[in-house]
Amino acid sequence: MNINKISAITSTNTYLKELLRNDQSLNELAVVAEKQTQGRGQMGTEWHSQEGKSLTMSALKRLEGFHVENRFCLSMLVSIAIKNVLSFYNLPDIKIKWPNDILSANKKVCGLLLEPVLKKDQIKAIIIGVGLNLNETEMPDLPQAASIKMLTGKHIDIDTFALEIVYEINEQFFKLNSQPYSVIKREYLNCLYRKGVLSVFKDPAGNEFNGLITGVSNSGKLQVATELGEKEFDLKEIKLLNGL
Structure with a gap:
């Protein structure tokens, strides 16, 4: 997969979507932006990055015969x-x-935004947006975030890090044909934040409740054991109040 570097751009995900819209045969490609002015996160949130200190990149991966109902597997792999x-x-x-x-x-060091390219009930390609805090020395406006440098004291070469990300994404996507879904899911659950730890959540109505994260459904819903039994929640249906 080739990596293109761009000095300034609105959004690397949007850039790749426009390239793909103009050329349906576009080969797998990654784009790294030195400056991103309209970065996006989950649920329409903004992703703020410091020019020259963060990694803002997107990668286009092609898929064959991948059903849309399995899309959360891609999120786990990335x-x-x-x-x-x-x-x-x-x-x-x-x-x-x-x-x-x-x-x-x-502390949050990385946010991801995965956008599928659909054809009927198949995912033909996936655009993977990565926003990663690398060399920031302070983040006063984002007290719940940190950079690799803040956590380790090490300065990170952005170009090298981008290459490592692309390599590892490619390695993980090989698992789609070599490993069962259950193995991928087990690896994801092994490092799921606050799994099995009593936590406080909030629903869309503002009601707070206690629960234990027990897992994730195959469709990607969060499974939480509550006083009323185990329930499943979609992204907009629950907010974790502990920690972040």
Whole structure:
């Protein structure tokens, strides 16, 4: 997979979507932006990055015969890929916060935005957006976030890190044909943030309740054991109040 570097761009995900819209035969490609002015996160949130200190990139991966109902498997694979790369840098206590934020020492270091390209009930390609805090020395406006440099004291080469991300994503996607879904899911659950720990949640109506994260359904819903029994929640249906 080739990596293109761009000095400034609104959004790397939007850029790849426009390229694909103009060329349906576009080969797998990654794009790294030195400056991103309209970065996006989950549920339409903004992703703020510091120019020259963060990694803002997107990658286009092609898929064949991949049914849309299995889309959460892709989210798990990418989350595992990022976790594996961060492990090389000896970050403390790396966890995946459902669905796909990456934490270290209870601080958010990476956010992901996966956007599928659909044809009927098949995912023909996936655009993977990665926003990762690398060399920031302070983040006063984001007290729940941290960078690799803040956590380890090490300066990170952005180009090298982007190559490592692309390599590990490719390695993880090989699992689609070589490993059963259950094995991928087990690896994801092994590093799921606050799994099995009593936590406080909030529903869309503002009601708070206690529960234990027990797992994730095959469709990607968070499974929580509550006083009223085990329930499943979609992304907009629950907010974890502990920690982040």
